[in-house]
Amino acid sequence: xxxxxxxxxxxxxxxxxxxxxxxxxxxxxxxxxxxxxxxxxxxxxxxxxxxxxxxxxxxxxxxxxxxxxxxxxxxxxxxxxxxxxxxxxxxxxxxxxxxxxxxxxxxxxxxxxxxxxxxxxxxxxxxxxxxxxxxxxxxxxxxxxxxxxxxxxxxxxxxxxxxxxxxxxxxxxxxxxxxxxxxxxxxxxxxxxxxxxxxxxxxxxxxxxxxxxxxxxxxxxxxxxxxxxxxxxxxxxxxxxxxxxxxxxxxxxxxxxxxxxxxxxxxxxxxxxxxxxxx
Ligand code: C2E
Ligand code: CA
Ligand code: CA
Ligand code: CA
Numbered sequence: 370x371x372x373x374x375x376x377x378x379x380x381x382x383x384x385x386x387x388x389x390x391x392x393x394x395x396x397x398x399x400x401x402x403x404x405x406x407x408x409x410x411x412x413x414x415x416x417x418x419x420x421x422x423x424x425x426x427x428x429x430x431x432x433x434x435x436x437x438x439x440x441x442x443x444x445x446x447x448x449x450x451x452x453x454x455x456x457x458x459x460x461x462x463x464x465x466x467x468x469x470x471x472x473x474x475x476x477x478x479x480x481x482x483x484x485x486x487x488x489x490x491x492x493x494x495x496x497x498x499x500x501x502x503x504x505x506x507x508x509x510x511x512x513x514x515x516x517x518x519x520x521x522x523x524x525x526x527x528x529x530x531x532x533x534x535x536x537x538x539x540x541x542x543x544x545x546x547x548x549x550x551x552x553x554x555x556x557x558x559x560x561x562x563x564x565x566x567x568x569x570x571x572x573x574x575x576x577x578x579x580x581x582x583x584x585x586x587x588x589x590x591x592x593x594x595x596x597x598x599x600x601x602x603x604x605x606x607x608x609x610x611x612x613x614x615x616x617x618x619x620x621x622x623x624x625x626x627x628x629x630x631x632x633x634x635x636x637x638x639x640x641x642x643x644x645x646x647x648x
Contacts (some may be wrong), residue, residue, distance in 0.1 A: 381646050395448060403457060409433070409634070410466060412469075418616070421647045431582065460500050470483050470510050470625050482514050489523035550570055575606045578615050603623035607628045609628060610612070
């Protein structure tokens with residue numbers, strides 16, 4: 370405070386270590402990133418295990434700052450949420466993903482479903498339904514090509530309101546996936562209250578397959594439970610053939626991970642899509 374006077378101020382300055390300086394810089398750059406067109410989307414293939422076919426992609430945000438270099442989303446997404454910037458960034462992501470989807474179709478490629486990550490704030494503080502229908506309309510693509518990845522954390526505050534929005538989106542034709550399943554706080558009873566199509570098993574459990582017996586058991590239990598609830602299961606972070614074999618043996622529906630492909634720039638996706646055998 371002001372009363373702390375000169376000494377207090379000097380103390381504060383001395384405390385401003387490199388980390389908080391970088392944090393401040395990050396904040397300032399992030400505030401202008403949208404207007405400076407510093408964002409791009411990369412796309413990671415999703416593979417249907419049974420068909421051995423790429424059936425969709427997940428859009429993942431990339432930020433390249435001219436001064437700070439490339440900043441990973443795990444660092445800037447939480448910051449964007451904190452600063453209240455995620456709403457506008459989210460709208461950009463939705464529009465960009467829909468435009469890209471249209472572009473691939475115009476090039477004559479097969480239809481690909483596109484998954485978009487949605488932050489809790491987008492579900493709770495914005496008219497997400499309106500944002501999405503506008504984007505779909507402008508790009509002229511059907512809602513069935515859109516999948517929304519939500520996390521358990523969006524159910525903590527107002528699960529009923531979120532459920533309403535998700536019902537609307539689903540009525541339009543989009544599908545809904547629960548991301549990072551198993552890492553949040555939501556209960557199974559909450560899961561039952563929202564409309565869901567897919568459940569994504571978190572990478573941390575997939576990592577343990579072949580190493581940690583408990584993880585393998587958990588994965589098996591999650592797949593059984595999800596199927597019993599009528600959901601499709603997608604495993605993220607698949608890196609080895611052993612993990613794939615185990616997941617296939619449990620009738621996991623889809624897989625995604627470095628074993629198949631890292632997230633790629635949009636221009637790389639058609640060639641991957643035309644590859645005929647993924648397994
Ligand atoms: P996520 O939604 O769980 O995305 C999966 C993350 O795992 C991505 O990291 C992806 O590149 C990475 N990944 C995929 N396969 C593998 C693998 O086999 N091994 C390993 N080690 N990693 C793998 P990324 O792109 O750094 O994104 C991190 C997180 O940032 C995302 O986690 C998501 O929560 C958030 N995020 C990314 N883009 C957006 C966005 O457009 N909007 C929002 N709200 N969040 C986003
Ligand atoms: Ca995701
Ligand atoms: Ca995830
Ligand atoms: Ca994650």
